[in-house]
Amino acid sequence: MKRVIGVVSLAVAAGLSGLAEAQVxxxxxxxxxxxxxxxxxLPGFSNPDDKGNxxxxxxxxxxxxxxxxxxxxxxxxxxxxxxxxxxxxxxSGQIDVLSRNTTWTSSRDALFNFVGVTxxxxxxxxxxxxxxxxxxxxxxxxxxxxxxxxxxxxxLADYFRANNMKYEVVAFGTAxxxxxAYESGRCDAFTTDVSQLFAEKLKLSNxxxxxxxxxxxxxxxxxxxxxxxxxxxxxxxxxxxxxxxNAEELGVSSKTLDEALKxxxxxxxxxxGLEGSHGEQLGMTRDWVVRxxxxxxxxxxxxxxNVGTSSKLGISRGLNRLWTKGGIQYAPPIR
Amino acid sequence: MSAAFVRQQLIDPKTPPLLSVGIxxxxxxxxxxxxxxxxVTLLSVxxxxxxxxxxxxxxxxxxxxQGTSRTDCLAETVxxxxxxxxxxxxxxxxxxxxxxxxxxxxxxxxxxxxxxVALLVPLxxxxxxxxxxxxxxxxxxxxxxxxxxxxxxVFSLPHVETRMWGGLLITLVISFVGVIGSLPIxxxxxxxxxxxxxxxxxFCILFIEIWRGVPLITVLFFATYMLPFFLPENWAFDPLxxxxxxxxxxxxxxxxxxxxxxxxxxxxxxxxAAMALGLGYWRMMTFVILPQALxxxxxxMVNSFIALFKDTTLVLVVAIFDLLGQLRAAFADPNWAxxxxxxxxxxxxxxxxxxxxxxxxxxxxYVERRLSTDLVR
Numbered sequence: 001m002k003r004v005i006g007v008v009s010l011a012v013a014a015g016l017s018g019l020a021e022a023q024v025x026x027x028x029x030x031x032x033x034x035x036x037x038x039x040x041x042l043p044g045f046s047n048p049d050d051k052g053n054x055x056x057x058x059x060x061x062x063x064x065x066x067x068x069x070x071x072x073x074x075x076x077x078x079x080x081x082x083x084x085x086x087x088x089x090x091x092s093g094q095i096d097v098l099s100r101n102t103t104w105t106s107s108r109d110a111l112f113n114f115v116g117v118t119x120x121x122x123x124x125x126x127x128x129x130x131x132x133x134x135x136x137x138x139x140x141x142x143x144x145x146x147x148x149x150x151x152x153x154x155x156l157a158d159y160f161r162a163n164n165m166k167y168e169v170v171a172f173g174t175a176x177x178x179x180x181a182y183e184s185g186r187c188d189a190f191t192t193d194v195s196q197l198f199a200e201k202l203k204l205s206n207x208x209x210x211x212x213x214x215x216x217x218x219x220x221x222x223x224x225x226x227x228x229x230x231x232x233x234x235x236x237x238x239x240x241x242x243x244x245x246n247a248e249e250l251g252v253s254s255k256t257l258d259e260a261l262k263x264x265x266x267x268x269x270x271x272x273g274l275e276g277s278h279g280e281q282l283g284m285t286r287d288w289v290v291r292x293x294x295x296x297x298x299x300x301x302x303x304x305x306n307v308g309t310s311s312k313l314g315i316s317r318g319l320n321r322l323w324t325k326g327g328i329q330y331a332p333p334i335r
Numbered sequence: 336m337s338a339a340f341v342r343q344q345l346i347d348p349k350t351p352p353l354l355s356v357g358i359x360x361x362x363x364x365x366x367x368x369x370x371x372x373x374x375v376t377l378l379s380v381x382x383x384x385x386x387x388x389x390x391x392x393x394x395x396x397x398x399x400x401q402g403t404s405r406t407d408c409l410a411e412t413v414x415x416x417x418x419x420x421x422x423x424x425x426x427x428x429x430x431x432x433x434x435x436x437x438x439x440x441x442x443x444x445x446x447x448x449x450x451x452v453a454l455l456v457p458l459x460x461x462x463x464x465x466x467x468x469x470x471x472x473x474x475x476x477x478x479x480x481x482x483x484x485x486x487x488x489v490f491s492l493p494h495v496e497t498r499m500w501g502g503l504l505i506t507l508v509i510s511f512v513g514v515i516g517s518l519p520i521x522x523x524x525x526x527x528x529x530x531x532x533x534x535x536x537x538f539c540i541l542f543i544e545i546w547r548g549v550p551l552i553t554v555l556f557f558a559t560y561m562l563p564f565f566l567p568e569n570w571a572f573d574p575l576x577x578x579x580x581x582x583x584x585x586x587x588x589x590x591x592x593x594x595x596x597x598x599x600x601x602x603x604x605x606x607x608a609a610m611a612l613g614l615g616y617w618r619m620m621t622f623v624i625l626p627q628a629l630x631x632x633x634x635x636m637v638n639s640f641i642a643l644f645k646d647t648t649l650v651l652v653v654a655i656f657d658l659l660g661q662l663r664a665a666f667a668d669p670n671w672a673x674x675x676x677x678x679x680x681x682x683x684x685x686x687x688x689x690x691x692x693x694x695x696x697x698x699x700x701y702v703e704r705r706l707s708t709d710l711v712r
Contacts, residue, residue, distance in 0.1 A: 040651070041665070047665075052435045080664065085560075085652055092560050093563070094563070202673070312672070
């Protein structure tokens with residue numbers, strides 16, 4: 001009997017959520033706001049500013065979707081989620097898109113749809129300049145501070161074993177404890193994702209005494225994700241990302257947009273909706289890219305503003321450069 | 336008659352020895368009455384200074400008081416070791432107090448606080464008359480008034496969604512609703528658990544044990560993410576309301592056990608005396624048993640209230656930002672990331688939590704002393 005009730009309630013739940021999933025774009029339009037899941041605070045990616053507005057790289061992606069749909073980047077409602085509880089709200093339909101520096105893995109893709117890689121991250125090391133170490137390969141015999149319960153420790157083990165080096169791991173429960181331990185000299189090196197290394201470096205007294213090593217020892221492709229079961233919505237969110245990359249590649253930024261609207265290049269004219277109806281095919285308006293670039297900017301602008309060298313974090317583009325500039329950010333064409 | 340060797344007048348009293356009056360006497364009697372006590376006193380002084388001095392140094396002496404961004408709180412810029420970074424608190428103060436409540440609507444929160452205090456203070460001072468009207472206003476009218484004022488959408492007040500609420504506002508709303516809601520539920524459940532009707536008793540036992548057997552964090556998580564699966568889509572109600580319901584039922588189950596403890600401490604003679612006077616069940620409970628029972632459990636009730644006040648911070652797991660949640664979000668602002676940001680934030684939150692909890696417990700102590708006339712010897 002218990003099992004029957006269980007099965008029935010599961011089926012009911014699945015049926016209800018199935019209904020809810022069918023038309024995400026329509027329900028977003030009807031309620032007049034995008035529901036977006038972000039982190040509860042990750043420097044440069046999503047955090048409230050002094051005025052209480054959410055800002056950051058992941059936040060801007062949701063603002064771009066809202067700009068494309070409503071021509072208004074403020075029509076987003078942010079749900080701040082912790083790492084452990086981030087998937088349930090997406091599954092239950094409380095949020096339409098999860099933009100929360102989530103690593104794209106096969107097991108997660110089996111449950112959700114990743115729309116692309118908005119940020120290529122990877123695990124790196126920070127050491128004291130006084131150690132005079134220039135490469136992670138010189139870390140033989142070092143003690144390394146890491147956070148427990150993450151893939152960080154496993155990557156660390158793989159890397160040192162593959163390079164036949166000895167090391168000692170000193171693990172802590174939270175990021176704050178780990179960086180404090182590193183600062184107080186408990187270990188020679190501190191390891192986590194490179195984007196986080198830059199953020200944590202800001203919390204060190206005498207930050208200039210520390211250096212982030214060039215090696216990246218793991219693949220952490222971060223991207224937004226949506227629920228299974230609504231291909232139209234999946235395509236729309238995916239193409240918001242591609243549109244921002246295409247805009248950068250074609251040199252269209254929020255500053256050059258008005259000039260670009262007079263351009264003769266067919267790629268630019270197609271992208272900006274001056275020719276063809278590519279936006280309508282995706283369920284948006286013809287000028288969707290114009291809206292995104294005007295309100296939020298192209299990929300490069302968003303990167304620089306939130307995490308790039310002109311921001312407090314000061315991360316260089318690295319792998320996130322466009323494919324034309326030596327990176328691996330590449331978008332299919334709009335045509 | 337009078338003998339020459341008997342004095343006619345009393346000798347003038349001499350001043351007591353210097354060490355037996357005033358501060359020296361107090362010192363000698365309380366702090367240095369034996370060698371062992373003297374050692375303990377000195378050790379305590381050392382420990383106190385060792386604890387308090389760094390706090391004072393951090394929060395006042397080394398603190399930075401003015402600035403606009405992280406650079407103002409860095410030791411490199413200031414040129415000395417830096418303590419608390421108060422400009423960080425100042426920049427985020429609105430968020431700590433009101434969350435993301437729209438800036439031009441914050442007066443509504445302040446008005447709610449003001450009315451709440453204006454009603455609560457006379458209620459807490461025994462000498463002020465009209466306690467009945469006052470209590471009715473505070474417990475009966477004020478919650479509805481506060482609800483409409485904070486949520487809006489009436490009398491041309493713009494609607495403010497509860498997802499915009501946060502900070503101390505959320506902490507206070509959840510605690511207030513939890514306290515006000517859990518007490519009646521707890522009393523009813525406690526009476527039900529001691530009822531002679533088996534069905535009522537079993538239901539109450541089941542209810543209490545289930546809610547006490549589940550951690551609050553599970554209740555919150557279930558109320559927020561699982562409940563929508565079991566309700567039709569148009570039934571879904573506000574996330575904060577779901578959390579409040581969970582907190583009230585959860586706190587109610589604990590309150591029931593506290594009240595039951597008080598009921599059990601009342602001697603059978605009291606019940607029998609009430610019955611002998613011809614009082615029915617409800618009158619017996621209202622006029623004889625409960626006033627005595629509740630008085631006995633004031634310390635445990637206050638304990639529960641303070642625990643509830645601090646437990647509210649668990650709502651962070653369901654994406655509602657209370658004071659601590661706002662604090663953690665503020666830590667992530669790269670504009671304020673410094674070595675001391677974390678410590679400053681926690682020092683600030685600690686002061687607020689301490690001030691409120693301490694005030695509650697001191698007032699409860701006062702009420703307890705006032706009510707416990709029969710136990711004073």
